[in-house]
Amino acid sequence: MDQQTPAAEHVAESSAHPTDAQMIQLLTPSGERTAEGGSAPYAKRVAHLDHDALRGLYEDMVLVRRFDDEATALQRQGELGLFPQCLGQEAAQVGSGRALAAQDYVFPSYREHGVAHTRGLDLAQILLQFRGVDHGGWDTEAHNFHLYTLVIGSHALHATGYAMGVQRDGLVGTGDPDRDTAVVAYFGDGSTSQGDVNEALVFAATTNAPVVFFCQNNQWAISEPTTKQSRVPLYRRGDGFGIPGVRVDGNDVLASYAVMDEALERARSGGGPTFVEAFTYRMGAHTTSDDPTRYRSRAEEQSWRERDPIDRLRKHLESEGAWDQGWAEQVAAEADALGEHLRTYVRALEAPPASSMFDTVYASEHGTVTAERAWHAEYEAGFETSEVAR
Amino acid sequence: MDQQTPAAEHVAESSAHPTDAQMIQLLTPSGERTAEGGSAPYAKRVAHLDHDALRGLYEDMVLVRRFDDEATALQRQGELGLFPQCLGQEAAQVGSGRALAAQDYVFPSYREHGVAHTRGLDLAQILLQFRGVDHGGWDTEAHNFHLYTLVIGSHALHATGYAMGVQRDGLVGTGDPDRDTAVVAYFGDGSTSQGDVNEALVFAATTNAPVVFFCQNNQWAISEPTTKQSRVPLYRRGDGFGIPGVRVDGNDVLASYAVMDEALERARSGGGPTFVEAFTYRMGAHTTSDDPTRYRSRAEEQSWRERDPIDRLRKHLESEGAWDQGWAEQVAAEADALGEHLRTYVRALEAPPASSMFDTVYASEHGTVTAERAWHAEYEAGFETSEVAR
Amino acid sequence: MSGETQRMTMGKAINTGLRHALEGDPKVLLMGEDIGALGGVFRVTDGLQKDFGDDRVVDSPLAESGILGTAIGLALRGYRPVCEIQFDGFIFPAYDQITTQLAKIHNRSKGRLQVPVVIRVPSGGGIGAVEHHSESPEALFAHTPGLRVVAPSTPQDAYTMIREAVASPDPVLYFEPKARYWDKGDVDTSVFGTDASRASLDAAQVVRPGSDVTLVTYGAAVHVSLKAAEAAAAEGTSVEVVDLRAVSPLDTATVAASVRRTGRCVVVHEAATFLGPGAEVAARVSEECFYSLEAPVLRVGAFHAPYPVSKIEHDYLPSVDRILEAVDRLLSH
Amino acid sequence: MSGETQRMTMGKAINTGLRHALEGDPKVLLMGEDIGALGGVFRVTDGLQKDFGDDRVVDSPLAESGILGTAIGLALRGYRPVCEIQFDGFIFPAYDQITTQLAKIHNRSKGRLQVPVVIRVPSGGGIGAVEHHSESPEALFAHTPGLRVVAPSTPQDAYTMIREAVASPDPVLYFEPKARYWDKGDVDTSVFGTDASRASLDAAQVVRPGSDVTLVTYGAAVHVSLKAAEAAAAEGTSVEVVDLRAVSPLDTATVAASVRRTGRCVVVHEAATFLGPGAEVAARVSEECFYSLEAPVLRVGAFHAPYPVSKIEHDYLPSVDRILEAVDRLLSH
Ligand SMILES: Cc1ncc(C[n+]2csc(CCOP(=O)(O)OP(=O)(O)O)c2C)c(N)n1
Ligand SMILES: Cc1ncc(C[n+]2csc(CCOP(=O)(O)OP(=O)(O)O)c2C)c(N)n1
Numbered sequence A, B: 001m002d003q004q005t006p007a008a009e010h011v012a013e014s015s016a017h018p019t020d021a022q023m024i025q026l027l028t029p030s031g032e033r034t035a036e037g038g039s040a041p042y043a044k045r046v047a048h049l050d051h052d053a054l055r056g057l058y059e060d061m062v063l064v065r066r067f068d069d070e071a072t073a074l075q076r077q078g079e080l081g082l083f084p085q086c087l088g089q090e091a092a093q094v095g096s097g098r099a100l101a102a103q104d105y106v107f108p109s110y111r112e113h114g115v116a117h118t119r120g121l122d123l124a125q126i127l128l129q130f131r132g133v134d135h136g137g138w139d140t141e142a143h144n145f146h147l148y149t150l151v152i153g154s155h156a157l158h159a160t161g162y163a164m165g166v167q168r169d170g171l172v173g174t175g176d177p178d179r180d181t182a183v184v185a186y187f188g189d190g191s192t193s194q195g196d197v198n199e200a201l202v203f204a205a206t207t208n209a210p211v212v213f214f215c216q217n218n219q220w221a222i223s224e225p226t227t228k229q230s231r232v233p234l235y236r237r238g239d240g241f242g243i244p245g246v247r248v249d250g251n252d253v254l255a256s257y258a259v260m261d262e263a264l265e266r267a268r269s270g271g272g273p274t275f276v277e278a279f280t281y282r283m284g285a286h287t288t289s290d291d292p293t294r295y296r297s298r299a300e301e302q303s304w305r306e307r308d309p310i311d312r313l314r315k316h317l318e319s320e321g322a323w324d325q326g327w328a329e330q331v332a333a334e335a336d337a338l339g340e341h342l343r344t345y346v347r348a349l350e351a352p353p354a355s356s357m358f359d360t361v362y363a364s365e366h367g368t369v370t371a372e373r374a375w376h377a378e379y380e381a382g383f384e385t386s387e388v389a390r
Numbered sequence C, D: 001m002s003g004e005t006q007r008m009t010m011g012k013a014i015n016t017g018l019r020h021a022l023e024g025d026p027k028v029l030l031m032g033e034d035i036g037a038l039g040g041v042f043r044v045t046d047g048l049q050k051d052f053g054d055d056r057v058v059d060s061p062l063a064e065s066g067i068l069g070t071a072i073g074l075a076l077r078g079y080r081p082v083c084e085i086q087f088d089g090f091i092f093p094a095y096d097q098i099t100t101q102l103a104k105i106h107n108r109s110k111g112r113l114q115v116p117v118v119i120r121v122p123s124g125g126g127i128g129a130v131e132h133h134s135e136s137p138e139a140l141f142a143h144t145p146g147l148r149v150v151a152p153s154t155p156q157d158a159y160t161m162i163r164e165a166v167a168s169p170d171p172v173l174y175f176e177p178k179a180r181y182w183d184k185g186d187v188d189t190s191v192f193g194t195d196a197s198r199a200s201l202d203a204a205q206v207v208r209p210g211s212d213v214t215l216v217t218y219g220a221a222v223h224v225s226l227k228a229a230e231a232a233a234a235e236g237t238s239v240e241v242v243d244l245r246a247v248s249p250l251d252t253a254t255v256a257a258s259v260r261r262t263g264r265c266v267v268v269h270e271a272a273t274f275l276g277p278g279a280e281v282a283a284r285v286s287e288e289c290f291y292s293l294e295a296p297v298l299r300v301g302a303f304h305a306p307y308p309v310s311k312i313e314h315d316y317l318p319s320v321d322r323i324l325e326a327v328d329r330l331l332s333h
């Protein structure tokens, strides 16, 4: 009986590295299909993915990685102020993102470039924020993809509230696959410590909101390992709130797809929230400002390079005979084109006019802003006048 | 395997009323000793409680109830601004409180009069706050009993931090029963929704702090039933944080003692935190300002009167032949004396001088306060002068 | 008096405003602790859950950040949540959501998104309550761009302003002077939607004309200011009282126009004086009316001390005596 | 220069101050996100975990309310926690603990309990950062009684003031002007504990004497104010610069003494002008120097808009040009 579980048992399963068998996995690190034990029921959720579809996932991941590379290079060249890579997390993001329906709505943190790609964003738009010319950068409603939220965990509540709105709109459990709607909050392992994330679990559970909490455990919150945030695996966080949890191999694009597919189905059909832990690894630095050599070993990083999610799918495609050199070259060319696009786009981005800072403080006219805008215009005009005068 | 638990199973066990068998129970509602199933291991923790000790617990509860009654009456008479009764929760509070060692430290919410009594407080001191003459009212260090904290949940973090201090002081796991120290945070069912309570679980689990989270589920947070806060029983909240949970019949003083005793022992010996849910009932209104007829039925209230924790122990004492009329009259007299003391004490409490508001804003001199205090003194003196002048 | 005018308490006026807002727009919903069957601890939402259902009048879990955070999500989905915070002192767990999210999402999205959330906060003191139940934290919100901060002082304004707050595309903190919930006044519900009504979230109002001194105030302090004005009148001093209604934006034009006439100004509020709204009023009036001021702008607010125990709260809050003392000081300058 | 004087950056000065505090009192401990092996994102705690152990330099879970709440508990147990908030914009999840608990426990306990917690906040803008990484929220704390709010502007003050903050029996918010972390200056560590040092949390300092105009400023804005003073000098205007050092308490005596001499005053800070610390300064100076002022007190702060995208942040922040414009306006009054 749960209520007499001794402390020891609770702590036994530590939050450190799980074995492959302790996660839902459909592709082994060497690229073979698998569906052992608890993973078995998930196999049917990827059964419809044919070679074309698998190649599509590969292409997605390659493009996202190129985006990461280019953005990092642009930052090094001084074109961006900062950039957070999703390097290593492509399978978790692309797999889960491709399971979404058009009407589903996503609340990302700040590292979900892979999900953004699956939502049809022109990834260049993500860079407006990191160029320092926009706080957001895209039309959220065109993609059902909310802006990046930098205050850790706060968007988990937005997602839950949004899902409560979906419920009120009558778009849960209608049985119509084009109408039933789920909402997803993406966040990291460190974020699970925030009060807001846990309150989101409270609200989601008690309202049975159609929301999926997709936690990418990339094992680091900047310099802090996951053990600083939890002493049990994060997929169990939902337990005490009445929210089912599942741990998936986040470097396995198929398993990430399947687990998300199940969670979304549960949400859309009225089954309520799910907490997904996608176990993965932040292969790069936290952001371009970070220096991981201060807190983790090269050996650790190296060991994860061997579990690279893109390589894994490539090996699988090869072993399936689905690897086609012509197609691969096409993908590479596409990636090159993306790179070119990003460089051109970013370099052309100009600073907005200074006066733009007053433009959208309020949606309705606000006296203080009106007065300050007027003062600022006069002040700026004064410079022009005095320059003319000279 | 936990990670594939379907949603249904998670929700199955609702947060509504558990059966007696689903709680640790050592005294049945009709006052018989029991120790079935999961309760069995707890029996040994109360084995040393002889008739004298049991009568002591009875006396405690009677005094605490008299305190409630008197304070409520004083409020009705306009002597207090407000009063929150602990009516119905005496067993949970006295049982758990009597398990504490002198060196343990308690962070109460605002309803822990029963615990206060076990910490040796003159209960009259609690009324300073409700009389509007003090924000606190007692010497916390003399009783290892912190002030009441009104901002729901915030003291759960104070307790955890305090416990982290105890660890640093080397007072965990020394094996010396007079030195090993535990810390307890008391809070209600509604409080579990606050981010702070959940963050406290994060900090306590990761630091393995010697803290017990003692949640009195009295089934109501003002007008909201526990189902508004959680869809699974609250004793499970710790699960996803790696903190063992246990549900005890909070109307059973022996079980409350035993469960707390175990949790304290775990904490003091280095076993880390425990989450206790004491299932009980708020037999009175939320506070004297509340009107429960607006949100719950008389029938419900009546059914809980039948589980009255004091009656339960009385029945047990009677069936044990440990009920002694002379002693009972002594207890009644003691309660009367307490009542008299409370009335006299409270009525004699005067408003502090207005200038006292400046006295303890800072521990060191602060210019703004110094200036305002001086202004205020002059202002007050002005009135005296002008009155003299007239 | 129009056919839609009724005499009612301020609490009832807000209740009526919420009722009309719920009737007028199916996207409006109320959220908060104990606002359903109980009707809120002040009964401001009395009867609304019964009439509109528990889907539109929602008893939330006991978590203010959760209430505000989910309200933001609902607003992003097209709803218009009106959140009740049970007491002023319990708004702070939601402070992050209000300050970093609610205030900024419109701006962050370059105007593409709106988050029309209203936060109702029974606030202020004088009711003999325990700690955290009597505070006036409006300055802690008014400093943050993106938020509107208002406080009605009459039943009419309470009605008008809650309607306008719900209709506003911007987030609005609506501070309800709880000590005045039981004050009665005429409420004309037909005013909503007129220009005068729309102005209620932006424009101050001269609520008592006078020529010697201007009292600038809002919310609960309007009442005590009017009493002080009356007492001053008895002693021959003509006091003008300006009810700001909004702390953000601050209608400095109306205030300055008054002070230019009177030459003297006292700001009165229940918030602590130090860095309280009166600091901004005093700074602006001192700047804009530099040549009209016969004496410095004075402020009568609470002291730089936590809200004290209730037995001495009236020494902490602005009182008729303290206001008159300030008026006297100005006149003897 | 004493033997204990060394030239170092402001970041290093704080690091040294923390090191000495850790050495001087075994009850001092540091808490925060990434302050251990990483040394904090600004490396202010660099090397301290290595030297003092992970029990005294603690990497906390990612939860600001948790950090402050447990710090309060530790303080109640006799420890002196120094908490690092990673960036200004991330202090708000801890706002409730700071405002309703930390600020009030001493008062709530009638002085029986002390909670000597220091909160270090790298703050202010000008470093080209993304949203939430450039803010100046000090007014949101200074309004709350029970808190001390300070900001050093030089390496010497950074050292002195962090030592005094840790030694203070009261909670102190210590805002570090992150844009100035790399500024170098002489630091005499022997000053700690002297009267001059003790005054650093309370008393403003004239950091540049002048006779025509007084600039009142603190933190990061001291730098730009000194540059403006220099530029003004080149044009023949003598500008006095007063570094407040503390926003709470505000040393109005030093400011008023200066303004009585110069007759003109501009307040400069990175916080938004509306209800910013300058509002209180302007209100007080206008009141206390009523007969000495030749012109109204002006304020140069950020605008009533969320901190903008970094490409235009220099238009948002006070600049030499904006300060000079204000000085010119005063002189032409
Ligand atoms: C409230 C808040 N506190 C601190 C930060 C600074 N910060 C940015 S990212 C980060 C670590 C996040 O870790 P995790 O949630 O695991 O996400 P990851 O970056 O690994 O994807 C921190 C501490 C922040 N953005 N918000
Ligand atoms: C942060 C905060 N929000 C709201 C309140 C108002 N309030 C006081 S008690 C209470 C209900 C508490 O319920 P529970 O935790 O179950 O404790 P109980 O009163 O039943 O003992 C509420 C909402 C508060 N004190 N603090």
Ligand SMILES: [Mg+2]
Pocket: A188, A189, A190, A216, A217, A218, A219, A220, A221, A222
């Ligand atoms: Mg991470």
Ligand SMILES: [Mg+2]
Pocket: B188, B189, B190, B216, B217, B218, B219, B220, B221, B222, B282
């Ligand atoms: Mg309760």
